[in-house]
Amino acid sequence: MVQLFENQGHQIFLGDAIEVLSQQIPDHSVDLIFADPPYNIGKNFHGRKDKWDSENEYLHWCYQWLDLCVTKLTDTGSLYVMAATQNMPFFDLYLREKLSILSRIIWFYDSSGVQAKKYYGSLYEPILFCVKNNQHYTFNANDILVTAKTGAQRKLIDYRKSIPTVYNDQKVPGNVWQIPRVRYRMAEYENHPTQKPVALLERIILASSNPGELVLDPFSGTFTTALVAKQLGRCSIGIEIEEEYVKIGLRRLEILTHYQGEELKREPRVYEKPVAVQPALFND
Numbered sequence: 001m002v003q004l005f006e007n008q009g010h011q012i013f014l015g016d017a018i019e020v021l022s023q024q025i026p027d028h029s030v031d032l033i034f035a036d037p038p039y040n041i042g043k044n045f046h047g048r049k050d051k052w053d054s055e056n057e058y059l060h061w062c063y064q065w066l067d068l069c070v071t072k073l074t075d076t077g078s079l080y081v082m083a084a085t086q087n088m089p090f091f092d093l094y095l096r097e098k099l100s101i102l103s104r105i106i107w108f109y110d111s112s113g114v115q116a117k118k119y120y121g122s123l124y125e126p127i128l129f130c131v132k133n134n135q136h137y138t139f140n141a142n143d144i145l146v147t148a149k150t151g152a153q154r155k156l157i158d159y160r161k162s163i164p165t166v167y168n169d170q171k172v173p174g175n176v177w178q179i180p181r182v183r184y185r186m187a188e189y190e191n192h193p194t195q196k197p198v199a200l201l202e203r204i205i206l207a208s209s210n211p212g213e214l215v216l217d218p219f220s221g222t223f224t225t226a227l228v229a230k231q232l233g234r235c236s237i238g239i240e241i242e243e244e245y246v247k248i249g250l251r252r253l254e255i256l257t258h259y260q261g262e263e264l265k266r267e268p269r270v271y272e273k274p275v276a277v278q279p280a281l282f283n284d
């Protein structure tokens with residue numbers, strides 16, 4: 001059964017992505033979709049195992065919600081989709097028949113965690129940036145400029161121009177994005193195994209949607225997409241199957257303060273919990 005919670009342009013669906021997309025979302029109604037599905041690598045999403053019986057079954061499931069995402073996009077809409085490195089080639093081949101793939105983005109991060117010792121450990125996740133119409137889509141380049149680190153910093157002159165000029169000190173980011181992963185001590189951290197950073201969603205939402213437009217995330221997790229959409233004046237739809245994660249979304253989006261009698265509070269970090277004070281020892 002699907003449940004809907006909403007407030008001021010932001011909707012949260014507790015339910016299955018395919019069911020909600022097919023039954024609750026009108027076709028051609030969404031300007032931007034960010035999809036970060038389970039990767040089929042055995043993560044534990046609050047007891048729900050992210051593992052299918054075979055690669056074929058996983059891909060069959062993915063193609064169903066990918067088709068629905070394509071149908072829900074407006075004619076000028078964009079889809080960003082993430083996948084495990086080993087599955088992205090399948091997504092790429094499948095989607096290029098239905099959309100124009102404009103960028104194959106590498107989200108790169110350093111990691112201090114356990115590292116592979118017998119092969120090269122994975123330090124990136126791929127993201128496809130696709131549009132419905134490659135002649136007519138939103139790309140707000142000026143809203144996502146980053147510092148150009150080469151010519152401008154060294155104050156080089158570009159003599160190839162008809163009037164030689166100094167290099168630009170800002171540029172549109174390339175397709176390798178170095179953004180730190182969300183760590184336990186970061187203010188944005190929530191209790192979820194694969195939370196995506198606010199900075200990643202800021203770039204995507206700023207570039208590929210306009211204020212007032214609708215952003216949808218079919219696998220919302222901690223609802224970072226919806227949170228950033230709200231902060232940037234967009235409307236949002238977030239879908240998530242796990243009630244525990246929906247509670248995070250209800251709190252982050254300020255849709256509810258209480259859920260079934262429980263106050264929705266950010267879980268305190270270990271180091272924030274009050275330390276039991278030892279009674280003082282007096283010797284007389």
Ligand SMILES: C[S@@+](CC[C@H](N)C(=O)[O-])C[C@H]1O[C@@H](n2cnc3c(N)ncnc32)[C@H](O)[C@@H]1O
Nearest residue numbers: 016017036038045195196219220221222240241
């Ligand atoms: C990779 S995580 C998404 C993380 C999210 N991008 C974030 O920043 O927190 C995938 C999420 O999909 C949810 N999920 C798994 N199967 C689902 C389904 N059939 N429908 C909706 N959500 C599902 C999981 O509970 C998990 O929270």
